[in-house]
Amino acid sequence: xxxxxxxxxxxxxxxxxxxxxxxxxxxxxxxxxxxxxxxxxxxxxxxxxxxxxxxxxxxxxxxxxxxxxxxxxxxxxxxxxxxxxxxxxxxxxxxxxxxxxxxxxxxxxxxxxxxxxxxxxxxxxxxxxxxxxxxxxxxxxxxxxxxxxxxxxxxxxxxxxxxxxxxxxxxxxxxxxxxxxxxxxxxxxxxxxx
Amino acid sequence: xxxxxxxxxxxxxxxxxxxxxxxxxxxxxxxxxxxxxxxxxxxxxxxxxxxxxxxxxxxxxxxxxxxxxxxxxxxxxxxxxxxxxxxxxxxxxxxxxxxxxxxxxxxxxxxxxxxxxxxxxxxxxxxxxxxxxxxxxxxxxxxxxxxxxxxxxxxxxxxxxxxxxxxxxxxxxxxxxxxxxxxxxxxxxxxxxx
DNA sequence: CGAAAATGGAACATGGATGTTCCAATGTGG
DNA sequence: CCACATTGGAACATCCATGTTCCATTTTCG
Numbered sequence: 001x002x003x004x005x006x007x008x009x010x011x012x013x014x015x016x017x018x019x020x021x022x023x024x025x026x027x028x029x030x031x032x033x034x035x036x037x038x039x040x041x042x043x044x045x046x047x048x049x050x051x052x053x054x055x056x057x058x059x060x061x062x063x064x065x066x067x068x069x070x071x072x073x074x075x076x077x078x079x080x081x082x083x084x085x086x087x088x089x090x091x092x093x094x095x096x097x098x099x100x101x102x103x104x105x106x107x108x109x110x111x112x113x114x115x116x117x118x119x120x121x122x123x124x125x126x127x128x129x130x131x132x133x134x135x136x137x138x139x140x141x142x143x144x145x146x147x148x149x150x151x152x153x154x155x156x157x158x159x160x161x162x163x164x165x166x167x168x169x170x171x172x173x174x175x176x177x178x179x180x181x182x183x184x185x186x187x188x189x190x191x192x193x194x
Numbered sequence: 195x196x197x198x199x200x201x202x203x204x205x206x207x208x209x210x211x212x213x214x215x216x217x218x219x220x221x222x223x224x225x226x227x228x229x230x231x232x233x234x235x236x237x238x239x240x241x242x243x244x245x246x247x248x249x250x251x252x253x254x255x256x257x258x259x260x261x262x263x264x265x266x267x268x269x270x271x272x273x274x275x276x277x278x279x280x281x282x283x284x285x286x287x288x289x290x291x292x293x294x295x296x297x298x299x300x301x302x303x304x305x306x307x308x309x310x311x312x313x314x315x316x317x318x319x320x321x322x323x324x325x326x327x328x329x330x331x332x333x334x335x336x337x338x339x340x341x342x343x344x345x346x347x348x349x350x351x352x353x354x355x356x357x358x359x360x361x362x363x364x365x366x367x368x369x370x371x372x373x374x375x376x377x378x379x380x381x382x383x384x385x386x387x388x
Numbered sequence: 389c390g391a392a393a394a395t396g397g398a399a400c401a402t403g404g405a406t407g408t409t410c411c412a413a414t415g416t417g418g
Numbered sequence: 419c420c421a422c423a424t425t426g427g428a429a430c431a432t433c434c435a436t437g438t439t440c441c442a443t444t445t446t447c448g
Contacts, residue, residue: 013394052396156362189386246426
């Protein structure tokens with residue numbers, strides 16, 4: 001991050017950085033609501049001309065790739081904030097859930113837009129994926145997480161419960177805190193040592 | 195079902211019924227793999243000319259609607275087979291999971307293709323949805339299902355765990371029986387009375 | 389202020405999916 | 419075997435998203 005000024009060829013103006021961000025943010029909102037949305041929709045949501053979108057992302061795939069990178073980055077930051085190596089595994093898992101839940105629509109794109117998993121650097125396992133699996137395995141070793149279930153399965157359980165919680169909040173109009181607390185409740189029970 | 199012969203204007207030939215089914219089956223496979231697949235893809239997968247597809251389903255939306263009706267029907271059959279009113283709620287829930295899991299790709303369409311929930315008669319709650327919620331509430335009243343969680347939330351939990359299990363089997367190549375048994379294991383724990 | 393950067397919008401070319409029509413060929417059932 | 423149902427494929431018109439080019443205008447910044 002600290003060398004953004006050399007990331008793209010020549011420095012990116014503050015103005016351009018803001019526009020780029022506006023487009024990315026709009027894209028998250030629009031695409032998570034409708035995967036088939038056109039670039040014109042994204043442009044409108046970003047309050048920007050369609051031409052401008054193409055100026056920043058030549059092809060649709062470039063935009064998707066950038067979104068992927070963005071999500072990947074935020075996922076890592078969130079993972080870092082959760083300090084998964086500290087304290088008992090179950091509590092670390094809760095911290096992780098809370099952090100991931102905050103990513104909201106960005107995270108949902110990973111589920112909803114399949115292209116994400118193939119494009120944009122998600123071909124292989126994410127760092128965050130590895131961290132999560134290791135955390136679960138640590139818990140199983142500690143005896144605080146169900147050792148009778150496959151760690152990879154429990155990883156998917158966590159993801160899908162997060163997805164369910166977010167759906168509950170977005171589509172069913174449940175308050176965010178209700179959704180996330182239900183989610184944590186169930187995650188706790190599902191992962192608990194038997 | 196028993197009045198299929200008066201459903202469409204005039205009786206539908208056995209031949210036509212077979213092609214219709216071939217198209218619907220192919221559509222399930224193709225569309226669940228790629229939501230943006232073209233009708234030409236569906237036709238090819240069905241071993242049928244593109245023209246023929248249009249002969250049975252004038253517009254794309256007609257095909258989607260028919261798919262929706264098909265899923266809805268199979269969902270009800272599966273629900274009936276699970277005999278949710280018999281025995282303890284947790285066991286009924288397991289039977290339901292097994293039945294739903296067998297629906298495979300058809301069920302996944304409900305998750306993956308958002309249009310399904312708006313088109314094709316899913317605007318309002320499905321019968322199957324109501325049955326599931328009532329079953330959960332029965333369990334909570336019996337004291338065999340976690341009363342500390344909202345019934346609607348638990349419903350979503352079940353759906354998303356089924357989704358996760360199916361993904362595990364389809365995309366990660368896990369054996370079906372492994373996936374479903376992991377799923378049942380977790381569903382049992384997640385729903386158990388606290 | 390004034391030059392360079394950044395933008396919006398019109399206009400155009402393109403490709404792919406869609407839906408329709410027509411006809412020859414094949415299959416089906418009486 | 420023959421009439422009828424069913425099909426495949428070519429050909430066509432249409433629509434829409436995409437991507438590109440060009441230019442006038444606005445914004446930013448030194």
